[in-house]
Amino acid sequence: MNEWDAGPEVDEEAGAVMRTVQRQLKLWRESAGLTQAEFGAAIGYGEEQVSSVERGRRIPRPEYLDRADGVLAAGGRIAALKEDLAEVRYPKKVRDLKKLEADAVELCAYNNSVIHGLLQTREYARAVYLGSRPPFMDEELEQRVNARMSRQEIVSESAGRPLFSFVQCESTLRRPIGGKIVMRAQLEHLLEIGRFRNVDLQVLPLERQENSGLGGSFRLLRLREGGTVGHVEVQEISRVIxxxxxxxxxEMRYGTIRAQALTPSESLAFIEKVLGDT
Structure with missing residues (x-):
């Protein structure tokens, strides 16, 4: 594995899946003797939407495939395509990061701008993306929020889950992204996750004179095979190190940041105090 930048790139995996899906849908429709307009009317979609799906310009939603399966009497073969589309619906850099996280036995992260993505509530994540400039269109906004939420499946106390270590700068707790109601829910969510036995959540207070994380947010992933990789993301650039x-x-920097931060128990008390002030 080498360092890579996930900037503009051809997503070959998603492209291959999409070509297979659009080909199958078109073949089944034509075998049934239906025009795009007739097929669209039968499943409750417009002709333009059907055309967009068959030309690969739009990823069909699960309900589209379910309705198509019924109308075309495909016996579940079209509906089964939902599994193939489930992952490629998200941007490639999200899928690549999700694969790394799934292969990790320990995930460590320091954040000084926003709450870490694995710890965000849906409303907080949406508010973060709403603040982007230029703004995302509605469909891309929801895609990004859903992609972030899908990665959070890994954060639990279930057997076999990784160990987690998060250090949040105090500024991320006090920056009212999304407003007071959204921020209160976010802080309550942090307290819930911070009590998981496999999660160490720490806060680095602003009053601390020493802060080795001024260079920006980053994460470390210790993999099952024994190696460790880093990941940084800034201004649309995603890089695995x-x-x-x-x-x-x-690794030395993260160890120093943890030592500079409050202990996990002190940090939970600190978050409770911030919640009380919010």
Missing amino acids: TDPKHMQVL
């Missing part, structure tokens, strides 16, 4: 020298710096 594997170079040993760079990893040594990130």
